[in-house]
Amino acid sequence: MVHVSIDRDKCQGYGNCIMEAPDVFDLDNDGLVTLLDSGEIDATQPGVIGAVKSCPVHALRLRDE
Template sequence: MRITIDRDRCIGAGQCVLAAPAVFTQDDDGLVTLLPGHEDAAGDPGVRDVPMSCPVQAVALADD
């Protein structure tokens, strides 16, 4: 699974971090970013919930 983040669209709501805190974090500006080593996070059960929980759909998933 590939995770794509549109940081221009991100508004810093933090729903991605709540859904999958082992994969996502927020930077100093409050924008979503991946934690190191989680570019392929298919094993985290919360990751699949992130695109729907993001109010601006700034995170997309694609099956490789």
């Protein structure tokens, strides 16, 4: 299964991930990417792969589990 990992140190708060997958990602009070659900992100969820590809600072990455 493919999952998404988040590197909050790289996140600059552009919000591209939210535009691609608004049911999965959000920005917290510091303006950094966070998950709407506390569970693992499955890359097969709608918009997740687009969110990973659209991140200009590569704060989101796909990883095999």
